[in-house]
Amino acid sequence: MGQSTQDLGALIRGARNARRLTQEQLGLTVGYSASAISRIESNKMRLDTDTIPLMARALDIPVEWLRGAAVPEVPTIATVATGCRPDEEDAVRRRELLTGALAAGATAIVGAGTAQALPAADLEDVLFRLPNAEPVPLANLMAQTAAARRTYTAARYSDLGRTLPGLLATAEATRDTASGRERQRASAILARAYVLAAELASKQHSDAAWVAADRALSAARASGMPVPVGESSRVLAITMRRSGRWSSAVHLLTSQAAELDTTDTRTAAVRTTLLLTAAYSAAAGGDRTTALTLLDEAEDDVERRPQAPGGLFTVDATRAQADVYRIGVNNTLGTPDDGVKVAAGLNIDHMPTAERRARAWTDTARMWHALGDSQQTFAALRRVEQEAPQETRRPSLRALTSDLLYRPARVEGLREFAVRTGALV
Template sequence: MKRRVFLTGAAAVGLTAATGSPGQLDPILLASSTSAAPWVADRTALAMDAVNSSYTSAKYAAVAEQLPPLLSALHNAHRQATGEQRTKLARMLARAYGLGSSLATKYGDDAVALTLADRGLTAAKETGHPVTITAATHILAITMRRDGHHGGALQLLSTAADQLDADHAQPAADVIGAYGSLLCTAAYTAAQSGDRATTDTYMKEAARAAARIDGTAGHGILPFNSSTVSVYGVGVYTALGETGIALKHAASVESPQLPTTERHARFLVDTARAWNHHGRPDRAAHALLAADASAPEEVDRPAVRELISTLLYAPCPTPAGLRALATRIGVE
């Protein structure tokens, strides 16, 4: 990217440890100081796979239950390990904290999300692995944006993208995918601050990155392809108030390219928001019901519950299933 978009006024952001977090997240915050019997390597790897699978399947209560013992075991093993094994454990710590931060974001606890993201980046930097560091940086930038630090988040994303140097030589597909993911998040961050020109620049460059690797980098730490760009386009242009463009992006998404249940359900929720802002609460309700059919825990979280509450009082008819959904999750 090499500063195709010049960012000014980006302030350094101090990270403050969260205290008094909701009960489900407290054990994740405290896991690093919890003593636990050592786990054999196979058990740790299986547990890491299990918690990752729970998150990508949108089973967030399971993630909240699985993460604390895994983090405790990883920390205890990491303290004692050396060499290659210590690096491997640091990569797992970075991924585990990334999942914890994303979970806290789902639960609407931005302070905890920021703290866990910072811990994840600390672990990632120890590995020296570019994509691992990028993934952790990506999560931290999201938490900064949600905390209102748009300039700082953009600076972090821009710097990380430059360091990948994806414009030169012939980088691996996962490097280009990581680069594209950073650009998508940068576009959404710019949109949140109302900067249309910067948003368009990042979106166009993300589309170019996707064109370089389509069909080769749909999975991994940072899944990325052309449908990833389209999914971000839904949220980006909704944030800018241009819902017609947002819905064109939604129509271009190829569902088979969305690699996980969580990603697909999040796309449906974003599409529901676009339809609602477009003046079609009935279409928004149908999108939410589709999300609920595959990922009930995705719709039973604070931000989506608020949207459901809004749709219940829409001035036009909405599907009967919306009232049933609202009743099931306790939305009035």
């Protein structure tokens, strides 16, 4: 008798118990917090698509079970799990992958020889227990926040983790002691700081993203400024989408986009980024028509309007960014071949930041992976590592790397890359 997708939480819980793993241990393996695993097992949160292979290997079950295929009843998992892959070599490699992923999670490594300064669990603690801080002049606070943003766009996430607690505390203290127009400006800067926290938490698959995004939007609305509100809405919608609430995410993004004044170049650029994010969110929900319609609308905006000037809330509304989203949308809709021509015409090297270039190479790697081209996939992963080494240790990329190891085609250098990035120890 098959098990419905509504019972996937029970399947994961049963397989985890069969492997004698705690929720915290399983979370470390796949890059989620213990509370996120609890929500997944209660069917209150969905697994990210890219995390499914890593979760399947951590639990020693076929990946198809986590994609909604028929599975045995949960009580039999303990007996069938050990027989899902009879090949002895695969069994050894599977144990190596599980051990390596657990070790990488437990030590929270984010770069070659570099320990993560602010793991997901610590980020959650920081948001509820900010350190004491004194207010500073707004010019100083803006400079600190701009520096933190540059750290993020350079993909130096461990450095950002060290910076965030003090920055958030200082921004809160400065906002609380300000009044009038100064308070509005301080609220806008505080929103930017919380956006950074939400983005970092999202990369770690941490529930802290919810808290940070909500606080960002509250501060942005208090500022009365449309650009902070738009960017904060975007990170909140991403958090919604990652929890399976893609329809709510699309509604929030499109509603916010409709409220923006498109005669101003900065707000018009924010509108474009909201539409791009909405397109990807619709694709995550399998709504192909809405996804492609929103994507086309965003691309029309890019063609009609120049890129917005820089600033604390710099947004990326370029043709290259729209092309990256088109590749990602097609990957998510299950039509990666539609992105091949787009990828061929995309000059990733000209994108403005290491974080953006790494994300573009990530979507390119996923495209080639879906098309079954292991060599091209690995070449793109190597480019991710060149641009932003810490990106390669994100749970989704470790999962993709692990999956490559099981492909029939042997790729030179892949095993060493997997060890280097924490997918295999």
